[in-house]
Amino acid sequence: MSWEENVRKVVPYTPGEQPKVKNIIKLNTNENPYPPAPAVVEALKNMDAESFKKYPDPTCDVLVEAIADFYEVDKENVFVGVGSDDVLAMAFMTFFNSDKPVLFPDITYSFYDVWAELFRIPYKQIPLLDDFSVRIEDYFGENGGVVLANPNAPTGAQLPIDAVEEVIKRNPDVVVIVDEAYADFGGQSVLPLIDKYDNLLVVQTFSKSRSMAGMRIGYAFGCKKLIKYLLDVKFAYNSYTMNMPALELGSLAIKDRAYFEKTVSMIVNTRERVKKELRGLGFEFADSKTNFVFAKHKEKSGKEIFDYLRANNIIVRRWDAPRIKEHLRISIGTDEEMDILIAKLKEFLG
Amino acid sequence: MSWEENVRKVVPYTPGEQPKVKNIIKLNTNENPYPPAPAVVEALKNMDAESFKKYPDPTCDVLVEAIADFYEVDKENVFVGVGSDDVLAMAFMTFFNSDKPVLFPDITYSFYDVWAELFRIPYKQIPLLDDFSVRIEDYFGENGGVVLANPNAPTGAQLPIDAVEEVIKRNPDVVVIVDEAYADFGGQSVLPLIDKYDNLLVVQTFSKSRSMAGMRIGYAFGCKKLIKYLLDVKFAYNSYTMNMPALELGSLAIKDRAYFEKTVSMIVNTRERVKKELRGLGFEFADSKTNFVFAKHKEKSGKEIFDYLRANNIIVRRWDAPRIKEHLRISIGTDEEMDILIAKLKEFLG
Numbered sequence: 001m002s003w004e005e006n007v008r009k010v011v012p013y014t015p016g017e018q019p020k021v022k023n024i025i026k027l028n029t030n031e032n033p034y035p036p037a038p039a040v041v042e043a044l045k046n047m048d049a050e051s052f053k054k055y056p057d058p059t060c061d062v063l064v065e066a067i068a069d070f071y072e073v074d075k076e077n078v079f080v081g082v083g084s085d086d087v088l089a090m091a092f093m094t095f096f097n098s099d100k101p102v103l104f105p106d107i108t109y110s111f112y113d114v115w116a117e118l119f120r121i122p123y124k125q126i127p128l129l130d131d132f133s134v135r136i137e138d139y140f141g142e143n144g145g146v147v148l149a150n151p152n153a154p155t156g157a158q159l160p161i162d163a164v165e166e167v168i169k170r171n172p173d174v175v176v177i178v179d180e181a182y183a184d185f186g187g188q189s190v191l192p193l194i195d196k197y198d199n200l201l202v203v204q205t206f207s208k209s210r211s212m213a214g215m216r217i218g219y220a221f222g223c224k225k226l227i228k229y230l231l232d233v234k235f236a237y238n239s240y241t242m243n244m245p246a247l248e249l250g251s252l253a254i255k256d257r258a259y260f261e262k263t264v265s266m267i268v269n270t271r272e273r274v275k276k277e278l279r280g281l282g283f284e285f286a287d288s289k290t291n292f293v294f295a296k297h298k299e300k301s302g303k304e305i306f307d308y309l310r311a312n313n314i315i316v317r318r319w320d321a322p323r324i325k326e327h328l329r330i331s332i333g334t335d336e337e338m339d340i341l342i343a344k345l346k347e348f349l350g
Numbered sequence: 351m352s353w354e355e356n357v358r359k360v361v362p363y364t365p366g367e368q369p370k371v372k373n374i375i376k377l378n379t380n381e382n383p384y385p386p387a388p389a390v391v392e393a394l395k396n397m398d399a400e401s402f403k404k405y406p407d408p409t410c411d412v413l414v415e416a417i418a419d420f421y422e423v424d425k426e427n428v429f430v431g432v433g434s435d436d437v438l439a440m441a442f443m444t445f446f447n448s449d450k451p452v453l454f455p456d457i458t459y460s461f462y463d464v465w466a467e468l469f470r471i472p473y474k475q476i477p478l479l480d481d482f483s484v485r486i487e488d489y490f491g492e493n494g495g496v497v498l499a500n501p502n503a504p505t506g507a508q509l510p511i512d513a514v515e516e517v518i519k520r521n522p523d524v525v526v527i528v529d530e531a532y533a534d535f536g537g538q539s540v541l542p543l544i545d546k547y548d549n550l551l552v553v554q555t556f557s558k559s560r561s562m563a564g565m566r567i568g569y570a571f572g573c574k575k576l577i578k579y580l581l582d583v584k585f586a587y588n589s590y591t592m593n594m595p596a597l598e599l600g601s602l603a604i605k606d607r608a609y610f611e612k613t614v615s616m617i618v619n620t621r622e623r624v625k626k627e628l629r630g631l632g633f634e635f636a637d638s639k640t641n642f643v644f645a646k647h648k649e650k651s652g653k654e655i656f657d658y659l660r661a662n663n664i665i666v667r668r669w670d671a672p673r674i675k676e677h678l679r680i681s682i683g684t685d686e687e688m689d690i691l692i693a694k695l696k697e698f699l700g
Contacts (some may be wrong), residue, residue, distance in 0.1 A: 001523045004575075006447045006494065012585030017407050031401050041399040049391040052564040052599075053382050055557070058365045063585040082432060085588040096379040097356040118586040144356065173351045199353045207405070213400035225354075233360030236468040238435040245595040249402075327555045 016317050025340060027331040028317040030182075030292050033213040034263045034334075040212075040249045041130035047248065056247055058205045058239045066251035067219050071192075076224040077194060079231060080250075082241050084181055084205035084218030089115050091201055094233040095175035096121045097163060098144030105134060109153050109179060109323060128155070132286045136163050138169045151186045153269075154317070154329040156288030158186045161199030165190065168197045175226070177201045184264050185210035185271070191221055198223040201230075207266050208291055217242070217250045228254050247249065267291050271332045277342045278330075280306040281349055291332045294324075302326040306349045314341055353546045361465040366667050369559035375690060377681040378667040380503075380532075380642050382561040384613045384684075387606035390562075390599045395471035397598065398505055406597055408589045416601035417569050426574040427544060429581060430600075432591050434531055434555035434568030439465050441551055443581040446471045455484060457674060459503050459529060459555065478505070482636045482644075486513050490520045499529040504667070504679040506638030508536045518547045525576070527551045527565065534614050535621070536639030537554030541571055548573040550582075558641055559614050560603050568599045581636070617641050621682045627692045628680075631699050641682045644674075650699060652676040658698045 016029035036040065060080050068075045081087035092115040096102050102122040104112045116123040126138045132155040137148050146167060151158040168176045168190070176199055181191045183204065191202050202221040206308040207213035222228070234241060242250075254260075271288065278285070280294055285295040297305060305317045306328060332338065365378035385391065403408065410430050431437035442465040442598040446452050454462045455606075466473040469684045476488045482505040489496050496517060500507040518526045518540070526549055533539045541552050552571045556562035570580070584591065604610075625643060628635070633645040647655060656668045656678060667679040682688065 003445065003525045004526070004579075005522055006445065007579045008447050008583060009579070010582050010586040013589060015405070015589035018405055018407050022681070026404070029405055030403060034403065035400040036402050040402070043397070044397055044399045047394055049394045049599075050385040052390070053384065053561040055365070055368055055379055055381060055563040056566070057370075059366050059530055082588060083590055084595075085590070089587050094358050095353065095356065097358050102359070114586050118583065142561060172658045175353045175693075183515050211403040213405040213590075216406070216590055216593040229354075229359070232360050232362050233468065233631035235365075236360040236464050237439050238432060239363060240433055240435070240563075240566055243432075243593065243596055245567040245594055249399075267696050319442050342690075 008118070010118050011114070013111045019315065019316060023313060024146040025333065025337045027315045027333055027337070027341065028315040029213070030208055030290070030331045031213050032208060032263065032267070032291070033337065034211055034212045034266070037253050037259045039252040042303070043249060043252050047245065052244060056240050056242060058235070060247055062251045063217070063247045065243065066254045067316060070254050070257070070266060071191060071221070072327070073221060073287050074224070077221050077274055079222070079227050079234070081218050081234070082209060083216040084179070084203050085155060085216040087110060087177065087203050087220050088177070090230060090233055090237065091175070091203070092116065092121060093119050093179055094230050095201070096145045098174070100142055100144035102145040102147065103139050103143045104147040104237050105152065107132060107155060109149050110319070112147050123141070132157050132179055134159050136167050139167045143173045146171055146176045147179065148176070149181065149333065151182045151289040153290065154292070154294045154324070155286050156290045156292060156294045156325070157286040158188065158289035161188050161190060168193060168200050168280050172199055175199050175201055177203060179203045181205045182290035185268055185291045194221050194223055198226060201226060203248060206250060206253060209260065211263065212250065212253055215246050215249060217246055226246060270338055274302045274332060274338050274342070281342075281345055292329050294327050294329050295331070296326045297349070302328055303347065305345070309341070309344060312344050314344060358468070360468050361464070367459045367665060369665065373663060375664045375683065375687050375699070377683055377691065378665040379563070380558055380640070380681045381563050382558060382613065382617070384561055384616070384688060386561040386599070387453060387603050387609045388432060389602040389606055393599055393602050397595065403552060406590050406592060406594045408585070410592050410597055412601045413567070413592065416604045420607070421541060421571070423544070423571060424574070427571050427577060429566065429570040429572070429577050429584070430592060431568045431584070433557060433566040434529070434553050435461060436591065437553050437568040437570045438527070438528060438529065440580060440587065441525070441527055441553070442466065442471060442585050443469050443582050444552070446495045448524070450492055450494035451471070451487050452497065453493045454497040455502065457482060457505060459499050460669070462497050479671060482507050484509050484513070486517050489517045493580050495519070495524045496521055497529065498526070501532045501638065501639040503532065504642070504674070504677070505636050505645045506640045506642060506644045507636040508538065508639035511538050511540060518543060518550050519576040522549055525549050525551055527553060529553045531555045531558055532640035535618055535641045544571050544573055548576060551576060556600060559610065561613065562600065562603055567596055567597050576633045617682050620685055620688055624682060624688050624692070631692075631695055634693045642679050643682070644677050644679050646676045649700070652678055655695070655698065659694060661689070662694050664694060
């Protein structure tokens with residue numbers, strides 16, 4: 001007998017590489033190429049380090065209120081956490097305690113099955129169709145919960161809102177999590193449905209469209225009862241999840257609607273241009289509604305292209321998983337960064 | 351059938367009040383009255399908000415290295431999290447998966463039973479002796495793990511290192527967590543024992559002796575195998591727990607040994623003086639080795655004194671729990687703050 005016998009042994013999620021060297025074009029973790037809103041830059045200069053000696057507000061009021069204001073919901077509809085990963089992990093722990101399997105696609109955010117394993121939640125991965133689209137009827141059977149990323153990652157494909165609503169409506173007895181990490185780039189959200197369906201949790205993040213990946217802020221919307229359950233678990237795990245800079249700077253980041261809309265639209269414009277260029281170079285992909293393109297080349301292998309780019313100081317993301325091993329997930333950077341990517345691809349493919 | 355049936359229902363921990371008004375002497379959550387190290391103040395001024403657009407380093411290298419350097423251990427002996435609450439919660443989840451009960455005192459940090467309930471871990475609360483001391487023989491029987499806060503909270507009492515070692519040695523088949531949140535004020539740590547016992551996890555925090563409660567940084571030491579298991583669970587929960595300010599400023603805070611020693615010694619001096627004053631006013635308490643005193647008055651009820659202080663803008667902490675309802679936990683603030691406290695107590699008691 002040893003203490004090791006009682007260890008919860010898990011196979012952890014592998015995050016994308018965060019290289020420590022400079023002069024790299026980093027298109028591997030879907031970060032935003034633009035800086036955070038100007039008010040964040042300004043407030044950081046005036047932040048009072050002495051205030052760090054006190055605990056932060058455990059209710060995260062300033063941030064919750066700013067999010068509620070922006071989205072025109074009540075504060076009691078909002079939950080915040082240390083990135084959407086923290087929010088999703090707590091949601092899995094809070095809502096998925098059935099003997100029936102939680103359902104999510106086989107190709108989706110690869111943390112879902114890791115959380116299910118961590119919390120010993122039964123789950124079933126449902127194959128996407130060959131074009132990487134979701135067949136919603138696959139989510140109508142008996143289950144312990146449903147998780148859909150919309151737009152999906154790493155495919156970039158977006159389900160119409162009506163289809164997502166149909167999944168929520170057909171599953172009144174379980175919680176349906178809609179992970180909208182990339183929804184700002186697709187222009188659609190099921191947020192308005194939280195008043196209609198008490199089993200809906202909508203999860204979003206500051207890491208992509210808000211340029212704050214380094215600050216670790218995620219948030220979720222749901223009916224008040226559902227958010228209350230999530231808050232209870234949060235307060236049973238860690239009273240103070242969000243530190244002072246996250247609370248203060250996060251609340252400022254979300255207030256600047258004009259900057260947010262401008263930078264999102266810049267990324268969307270770059271994405272649409274890059275799509276055309278990639279198609280011209282022989283890449284195929286589902287229509288992306290995110291800040292990345294998940295593309296496969298008609299002739300060259302994913303590994304070859306990945307290695308060539310890496311050797312040229314451009315990092316994209318790829319997985320060795322069966323159905324997607326020829327694909328590359330390429331984040332949308334600035335126009336200048338994407339020009340260099342395209343030029344390098346032309347060199348290699350042309 | 352409703353989704354509510356599968357909710358993990360918990361009774362959350364209640365953190366101490368964080369009042370939003372100013373002009374309050376806040377002695378209720380054991381915060382440090384002195385600002386963080388000067389290098390933190392300086393680095394905050396020069397922090398680059400643009401860097402927030404990228405994810406932080408998931409391995410938390412800069413912080414882990416600074417902690418390893420300060421304590422002269424290897425990086426692989428160090429784990430960091432979002433406050434020691436996050437570290438402890440992950441440790442409970444990682445190491446306490448036995449059918450036998452985890453043991454901890456009845457009067458101790460009141461988050462332990464909350465985590466046990468959250469993760470459905472069987473546990474047994476062992477009564478402290480009447481003088482609030484731990485009888486170590488109570489922890490020698492069959493169990494699923496042991497958790498000892500040393501010095502203990504909210505009692506402030508410290509077990510000798512030899513006694514803690516005896517508990518660790520008698521429990522080779524389970525993990526023994528020694529929660530040393532307040533150890534810097536008592537001058538003793540079991541950290542040197544991590545090389546001798548592979549079942550020992552020592553947990554500390556930046557929230558008390560490091561003046562960084564608002565930054566949410568906790569850390570733990572253990573043998574490399576034990577830390578690796580903890581890291582696996584962390585990476586199965588949230589890849590990026592620590593945000594950029596926490597990593598950068600935390601690493602600077604820990605490097606300034608002179609400032610740390612100076613402020614800790616100021617607090618210890620104030621504590622020793624306050625103890626004398628409190629005794630003179632008719633308070634009784636176990637000898638505190640922390641930055642608080644857990645005191646009971648010979649005549650007046652805890653509630654009465656608490657209410658009087660609260661009405662005079664001084665917040666201390668008290669619980670309505672059976673064995674400690676007459677006690678007040680009074681954090682050690684600056685000399686000026688403690689002078690006002692003593693003056694108010696004299697007014698009330700005198």
